[in-house]
Amino acid sequence: MMHKCPEQLAAVRKRARARQNHARPRILVGAATCGLASGAGPVLEALRAAAATGAEEMEITETGCNGACYLEPIVEAVLPGKTRVMYGHVKPGDAPMIIQATVNGTVYEERALCRVDADEILLEDVVAPYRRNGLDAALERIVARDAHPFFRSQRHIAMRNCGVIDPASLEEYVARGGYAGAAKALLEMRPESIIEAIKRSGLRGRGGGGFPTGRKWEACRKAPGEPKYVICNADEGDPGAYMDRAIIEGDPHSIIEGMIIGSYAIGAHLGYIYVRQEYPLAVRRLRLALQQAEEAGFLGTDIFGSGHEFTIQINRGAGAFVCGESTALMASLEGRVGEPRAKYIHTVEFGLWNKPSCLNNVETWNNVPAIIQRGADWYAGIGTTGSKGTKVFSLVGSAKRAGLVEVPMGVSLREVVEEIGGGVTEGRTLKAIQTGGPSGGCIPATLLDVPVDYESLGALGSMMGSGGLVVMDNRTCMVDVARYFTAFLKEESCGKCVPCREGSAHMLDVLTRICEGAGRAEDIPLLEELSVVMTDGSLCALGGSAPNPVLSTLKYFRNEYQAHIDEHRCPAGVCKALLTYRIVAEDCSGCDACVDACPSGAISGDYSEAHVIDESLCARCGLCVPACPQGAIILQ
Amino acid sequence: MHQMNPVNFSINGRPMRAAPGETVLSVARRNDIPIPTLCHHEALTSQGSCRLCVVEVSWGDRSKLVTSCIYTPYEEDRIETDTPRVRTLRRLVIELLLARCPNVDVLQRLGWEYGVKPGRLAPEDGRGKERCILCGLCVRVCDEVVGQHAIGYEGRGVERRITTPFNDHAAACIGCGACVYVCPTSALHYEDVENVRIMKEFQTRVELAQCRQCGRRYAPAVLIEKVTRCAQTKEDDRHLCPACRRRTFAERMSAWMQKQLPDARANGDRLDVTTRAGG
Numbered sequence: 001m002m003h004k005c006p007e008q009l010a011a012v013r014k015r016a017r018a019r020q021n022h023a024r025p026r027i028l029v030g031a032a033t034c035g036l037a038s039g040a041g042p043v044l045e046a047l048r049a050a051a052a053t054g055a056e057e058m059e060i061t062e063t064g065c066n067g068a069c070y071l072e073p074i075v076e077a078v079l080p081g082k083t084r085v086m087y088g089h090v091k092p093g094d095a096p097m098i099i100q101a102t103v104n105g106t107v108y109e110e111r112a113l114c115r116v117d118a119d120e121i122l123l124e125d126v127v128a129p130y131r132r133n134g135l136d137a138a139l140e141r142i143v144a145r146d147a148h149p150f151f152r153s154q155r156h157i158a159m160r161n162c163g164v165i166d167p168a169s170l171e172e173y174v175a176r177g178g179y180a181g182a183a184k185a186l187l188e189m190r191p192e193s194i195i196e197a198i199k200r201s202g203l204r205g206r207g208g209g210g211f212p213t214g215r216k217w218e219a220c221r222k223a224p225g226e227p228k229y230v231i232c233n234a235d236e237g238d239p240g241a242y243m244d245r246a247i248i249e250g251d252p253h254s255i256i257e258g259m260i261i262g263s264y265a266i267g268a269h270l271g272y273i274y275v276r277q278e279y280p281l282a283v284r285r286l287r288l289a290l291q292q293a294e295e296a297g298f299l300g301t302d303i304f305g306s307g308h309e310f311t312i313q314i315n316r317g318a319g320a321f322v323c324g325e326s327t328a329l330m331a332s333l334e335g336r337v338g339e340p341r342a343k344y345i346h347t348v349e350f351g352l353w354n355k356p357s358c359l360n361n362v363e364t365w366n367n368v369p370a371i372i373q374r375g376a377d378w379y380a381g382i383g384t385t386g387s388k389g390t391k392v393f394s395l396v397g398s399a400k401r402a403g404l405v406e407v408p409m410g411v412s413l414r415e416v417v418e419e420i421g422g423g424v425t426e427g428r429t430l431k432a433i434q435t436g437g438p439s440g441g442c443i444p445a446t447l448l449d450v451p452v453d454y455e456s457l458g459a460l461g462s463m464m465g466s467g468g469l470v471v472m473d474n475r476t477c478m479v480d481v482a483r484y485f486t487a488f489l490k491e492e493s494c495g496k497c498v499p500c501r502e503g504s505a506h507m508l509d510v511l512t513r514i515c516e517g518a519g520r521a522e523d524i525p526l527l528e529e530l531s532v533v534m535t536d537g538s539l540c541a542l543g544g545s546a547p548n549p550v551l552s553t554l555k556y557f558r559n560e561y562q563a564h565i566d567e568h569r570c571p572a573g574v575c576k577a578l579l580t581y582r583i584v585a586e587d588c589s590g591c592d593a594c595v596d597a598c599p600s601g602a603i604s605g606d607y608s609e610a611h612v613i614d615e616s617l618c619a620r621c622g623l624c625v626p627a628c629p630q631g632a633i634i635l636q
Numbered sequence: 637m638h639q640m641n642p643v644n645f646s647i648n649g650r651p652m653r654a655a656p657g658e659t660v661l662s663v664a665r666r667n668d669i670p671i672p673t674l675c676h677h678e679a680l681t682s683q684g685s686c687r688l689c690v691v692e693v694s695w696g697d698r699s700k701l702v703t704s705c706i707y708t709p710y711e712e713d714r715i716e717t718d719t720p721r722v723r724t725l726r727r728l729v730i731e732l733l734l735a736r737c738p739n740v741d742v743l744q745r746l747g748w749e750y751g752v753k754p755g756r757l758a759p760e761d762g763r764g765k766e767r768c769i770l771c772g773l774c775v776r777v778c779d780e781v782v783g784q785h786a787i788g789y790e791g792r793g794v795e796r797r798i799t800t801p802f803n804d805h806a807a808a809c810i811g812c813g814a815c816v817y818v819c820p821t822s823a824l825h826y827e828d829v830e831n832v833r834i835m836k837e838f839q840t841r842v843e844l845a846q847c848r849q850c851g852r853r854y855a856p857a858v859l860i861e862k863v864t865r866c867a868q869t870k871e872d873d874r875h876l877c878p879a880c881r882r883r884t885f886a887e888r889m890s891a892w893m894q895k896q897l898p899d900a901r902a903n904g905d906r907l908d909v910t911t912r913a914g915g
Contacts, residue, residue, distance in 0.1 A: 320792070337789070342684050342706050495770065495789075495796030497685045502732035505794040506757050526756065533728035536701050536721070537687045 005305055006183040009174065016175035023080060025058050025102045027051070030074040030163055032065035032249040033281055034242075034403075038072035039091070046095035047075070056103050064250015066163025068150055069403035071113060074163070077102040083130045083139060084116040107138050114148040115139065122160040123177030123373045150401050150420055155382070157390045158206075158243075158366050159406050162250030167285050170292040173253040179298055181369035185261045186306040189372075194265040195221060198368065200376035202388030207233055207324075207361030208436070208465045209541075210387075210454040213368075216358060220348040221266045223356035228268040230259050231333070231352065231359040234275035234282070235317045235324040238437025239488060241468035243392040244362035246404050248275070248282040251366065252289035256312060258365030260298060261372055263310040266358050271312040274329050278319060286314055321492035325540050326351075326359045328494070339494045340540035361466065363392060383409035387453035391464070397434075397471035398424040405469075407452065414448040417471055428473035432556070436465025438485045439545035441552025442478060461552040463545070477574035478557035479564055483511040485549035493543065500543025503534040507550060516577040519565035527554065573635055576620040580636045585610035587632035597627035645713040647691075652709075660704035660715055661689055671717055672726065672746060674733075674820050675771035676705045680780055686771055687729050688746075692716045701725060726750050731757060737766050740821040767823035770796055774815035774824060784808045787815065787838060800838045809835060811842030811856035828853065847877035854878065 029035070029044045044062065051058045068074060071088030075098060078084045085107050087098060094111050101108040107115075118129040145151045156162075165172040173179070185194050199214030220228060232255055236244040248255065259271045275283055290312055293299045301309045315333055322328045323338040330352045332338035351357025367389060371379045380388050387409035393416060395405050400422035407416060413433055417423065424430045432442040441462030443450065450456050454464050472481065490504035507530045510523050531547035538544040554561060563569045570578040583594070583603075590608040602618040605611030613624075613633075625633045643654045647669055654663045659682065664671050675686035684703035691704045694714045701721065709715065716722065727750040734743050735757035747754070772789075775798060779785050786809035790797045800806035811833040816824045825836045831853050832841045844853035845860050854877035864874050873881050 342703060344702065344707050490793055493793040495791070495793045496683070498687050498729050498732055498769075501770070501793055501796065502736055506732065506735065522756075529728060533725060533732065537690065537725050537729060539684060539687070539703075 006180070006187060009179060009183055009304075012171065013174050013177070013180070016171040019171075025056070025080060025105075026078040027058065027060045027098070027102060028063040028076040028078070028163070028166075029060070030065055030072060030076075031062035032162075032246055033279075034065050034069040034246070035072045035074060036281070038069075040073040042092045043073045043075065043090050043095065046092035047099060050095040050099040054099060054103055058099070058102065061166040062168070063165060064162040064167050065246045065404065066250075067154070067156075067159060067246070067404035067406065068113075068401070070401050071403075074113075075111075076116075076163070077107075079105050079130075079139075081131045081133050082135055083132055084119075085139070085142065086113045086116065086145065087111040088113040105134070106136050107142060109138055109141070112142050114145040114151070115142045116145045121176050122157060123180065123370060125374060149422065150403070153411070153415060153419060154406050155390050155408050156406050157370050157382075158247060158363050158392050159250070159404065160370065161254065162246060162404075165251070167250055167252055168288055170253060170289070170296060173251070177373060178253055178369070179257055181372040182257045182260045182298065183304050185372050186264050186304050186308050191221060191265045191267065194261060194372065197376040198265070198371060201371045201379040202383070202386075203364065203367055203371060203379065204387065204454065205361060206363035206367070206391065206466065208439070208463065210464060213360060213364055216348055216360070217262065217265055219346065220356050220358040223349045225349075225354075225356050227270060227355060228266055229352045229355060229357040230263045230266060230268045230271040231329070231357055232259055232271065232273040232275075232365050233324060233326070233329060233359055233361045234273055234279070234286075235329060236276065236279075236362070236466060237321040237324050237492075238439075238466055238468045240396045240470055241394045241437055241466055243394055243404060243467045245279050245282050247362050247366050247392070248279070249285055252282075252285045253293065254366040254369060255286075255362055256289055256293050256299070258360075258368035259312060260303065260310055261368050262358060262360070262365065264306075264308050266356075268358070269309050269311070271310065272333055272352075273312060273314050274317055274323070274333060275314060276317040276319065283314065283316060290314065320494070321488075322494045322540070322542050325542055327540070329359065330357065339496050340542070342539055363467075384451065384453045386455050387464075391452065391467055393452075393467045393469045395421045395469045395471065397469075398428065398473040398476075399471040400425060409453045410451045412449045412451055413443065416452065416469065417448065421471060424471060424473040428475060430471065431474050431476055432472045432478065432481075434462075434470040434472060434481065434549075435468065436463035436548070437468045438488050439463065439541065439548055440465045440468070441548045442472070442481060442556065443552070444556040447556075461548065461555055463548070475572055475574065477515075477570050477572040478553040478560045479511065479514055479570075480572075480574050482549045482553045483508065483515055486511055486546070489542065489546040493546075497537070497539035497543060499533045499537035500539070500546060503530050503538075504543070504546055506530055507534075507547070511550070514561065514564045515570075515575045517564070517568045517575070519561075521565065523565060524554065524558075524561055579620050580615065581613050581618060581620065581622070581624065582634055582636055583611050583613055583628075584632045584634060587630050588628075589630050589632075591629060593627045593629060594624040594633060597623045599623065643709050643711050643713075645709040645711065645715060647715045648717055649714075652715075654709050657708055660691060660693075660702075660707050660709055663709075664704065664717065669717055671704055673705060674742075674769060675773060677773055677777070677818060680773065680776040680818075682706045683772060683776070686733075686769065688726055690722055690725050692719045692722050723750060727752055733769050737769055737821060739765075740767055740769070740823075742820055743769075767821050768798060769821055769823075770798065771820060772798070773818045773820065774798060777814045777818045782810070782812055782814050784810055784812075786810075786840075798837075800840060804839060806835075806838055806840045809838065809840045809842060810858040810862055811835060811840070812859050812862075845875065847880050848875040849880040849884070850877060852877050852879075 031040045047060050073090045075087040075090045097108040118127050120127045195218045203213040204210045234244050299311050317323045320338050323332045325340045328338045328340040347357050383389050390406050390408050392406045396402050405420050430445045432444050434442045443460050443462050457464050486508045490508045493500045493504050495501040531551050534543050534547050563571050588610040595603045600617050600619045602614045603611050652663050671689050673689045682705040684706040689704045690701045692699050693702050730746045731752045734747050778787050786806040790799045827834050831844050833856050834841050842856040845857040847854050
């Protein structure tokens with residue numbers, strides 16, 4: 001149905017909320033890409049099958065990712081009038097027990113993670129506690145989510161609906177205050193006052209640049225030229241970063257609503273979402289959401305009877321990392337080769353088809369409805385002086401609790417990594433955190449108390465970037481890390497300008513030779529000079545920031561470079577060419593176990609005599625080490 | 637919006653005035669201030685990819701490097717074309733290009749001028765035999781001036797190459813040789829063999845038309861067709877090689893003069909050969 005006025009929207013919201021008021025049990029299965037990859041599909045089927053056999057009516061729906069990817073597949077059960085229970089690592093075999101427990105109004109303790117005692121509707125500033133009538137002993141025993149180490153210090157604004165609503169349901173989005181912000185903006189606010197609110201909120205671009213969003217909108221509104229465009233950059237390409245994917249998959253309407261508000265503020269009537277084709281589920285969810293929004297009249301002509309006209313098109317990116325750069329993205333949207341151009345004239349003046357264009361990242365757009373609804377002051381009250389609000393990070397690598405973490409700006413890296421992430425895998429020590437994706441840098445464990453905000457990370461030679469946080473432990477070789485990211489960037493360099501194209505290739509040559517033990521004394525100054533030409537001379541930010549992994553590891557882990565070059569030694573034991581496996585003759589019983597384990601026939605020796613490894617044949621696979629019952633094989 | 641009026645700024649301390657939309661490079665060239673370029677040609681759109689034309693722009697107490705072939709100055713910009721930062725960047729860019737194309741003389745000259753120490757970036761994997769620096773002038777001249785779009789880029793990063801669609805004979809190529817002409821490093825060549833012009837780097841062969849007088853194969857037939865269409869050349873001249881055309885022209889003119897000369901002498905007039913003889 002069409003919602004032509006806010007009263008209708010309010011009526012829908014009321015109806016939807018009443019329906020959701022948990023008259024019957026409801027089961028939510030985290031079916032974002034992370035959940036599906038961990039087996040949410042079969043779990044969902046098993047739950048449906050188990051529910052079908054029971055007499056009680058039960059609703060089983062898909063939801064997005066609540067961030068706790070390390071616990072996937074995640075299932076939540078809403079017990080009417082009592083509480084909501086979260087289960088983790090659910091297997092299809094658990095389905096009957098979960099269904100039974102849900103029907104009985106209790107919990108299947110085996111897989112229970114925590115209990116959610118209140119339903120927060122962030123956009124309306126409402127925290128509605130579940131009535132908690134008749135919680136049995138088992139339910140009482142479960143830890144509350146507010147006390148769970150992964151969740152307790154997080155603050156979900158961008159992820160307000162992720163893992164809570166069915167992303168395929170417009171009604172559920174509206175029930176949680178969705179589209180009320182757009183209605184408010186279009187009917188009660190003037191474009192200038194919206195821009196003023198975004199400026200006052202302190203929101204800065206979440207895609208990496210950190211440019212103040214309100215100033216960008218204002219410049220675009222003031223730029224002469226028609227038509228104007230708004231663009232959502234969903235071409236998230238940093239290795240190990242998937243914040244945007246989770247937001248689209250879990251809450252697609254929030255982006256659409258943000259863009260509606262932005263289009264009205266700027267004076268645009270057409271918007272584009274540029275989303276990478278490698279995110280098929282995100283594309284599907286967006287398409288459905290767009291269709292729903294059009295049918296409901298949130299997109300199209302005369303939105304909410306305000307006279308504002310706005311539609312959105314989806315364009316899929318074909319897999320070039322550089323297309324996440326705004327000018328390359330716009331070239332790609334125009335149907336040209338996705339290559340950047342110099343931004344001496346800004347895209348807010350001459351962007352898509354040389355018209356004023358306002359490009360923001362997924363998370364930036366998603367924050368907009370919250371700011372409009374809760375007010376700029378509320379938003380500005382969260383975070384630090386220069387960096388407001390929250391930021392979603394994808395915490396990956398050797399973190400014990402990996403997943404998406406949304407925290408207020410300014411919390412320390414230590415809190416994110418050690419408290420929320422639970423530190424590194426048992427038996428290892430934390431060595432460094434890589435922030436900001438391939439263009440970011442490595443921050444050593446000694447600087448872990450740095451607050452997470454744009455300025456502080458930049459000052460350390462890293463950057464906020466789009467929000468990748470790769471946790472590295474003592475078994476990570478920092479030269480190898482620099483080599484990995486440089487290889488990625490060399491592969492993704494478009495080749496237009498000389499410093500990035502040739503510089504990244506030479507940088508990779510140098511790093512590869514250091515990792516292979518052929519490093520030369522002059523290689524470190526050479527890397528530094530190559531960094532200068534790339535930083536100072538590249539045409540776009542991809543090349544300009546490409547040396548960051550090298551520069552930051554040189555800054556904090558120079559001794560590792562020197563160990564590789566001067567001593568032909570990889571302190572972390574990663575670079576294969578620099579490893580030597582040796583059998584300690586005194587400890588060897590000559591049992592031949594290592595001979596059988598060695599795939600390259602490098603180990604010889606008579607039975608019950610001490611064996612030796614022929615280094616020229618050894619592939620350094622390490623299979624002999626666990627095969628030896630005496631523990632006689634050591635790595636040097 | 638940026639620049640509706642002329643802009644007053646300075647280059648190396650000299651006051652300058654740029655027309656609306658004029659680049660720093662253009663102003664510098666007008667004023668005989670040298671700035672090296674490899675990917676710039678005044679007939680083509682600038683793309684700022686070789687990075688050799690960088691200059692340092694300061695305003696207030698801040699400064700940054702910009703590519704002068706695309707940067708249009710702002711009021712009161714102070715531009716310096718030869719600071720240490722500029723020279724370092726140019727030296728490193730040239731060093732990178734020399735590692736790719738060690739045998740290109742224009743790069744060798746620049747390398748000498750900017751003090752590149754040879755051999756530091758000896759490529760390890762066969763790069764280095766290359767002559768093409770990927771400046772893209774050939775692609776742009778074919779698109780923007782000739783209008784044929786016969787060549788383009790393939791691949792990305794160091795694997796990027798300039799080639800024809802599908803690395804195959806380019807049907808759109810008219811064999812005009814503009815790409816060869818504009819190439820700053822002599823990376824492109826063509827050769828006329830019997831009745832075809834071979835575009836050597838582009839797997840493309842174009843038939844050469846025969847001069848109706850001397851029988852010589854003198855230019856690609858498709859090129860002649862295109863030029864005729866664009867320039868509306870006289871029908872009779874269309875199928876003559878340059879030498880025969882010159883000769884016919886001379887013969888025509890001579891015949892005309894023979895006819896006119898006696899009358900003109902009688903009248904004491906000067907002959908107006910420019911407007912009538914060729915016609």
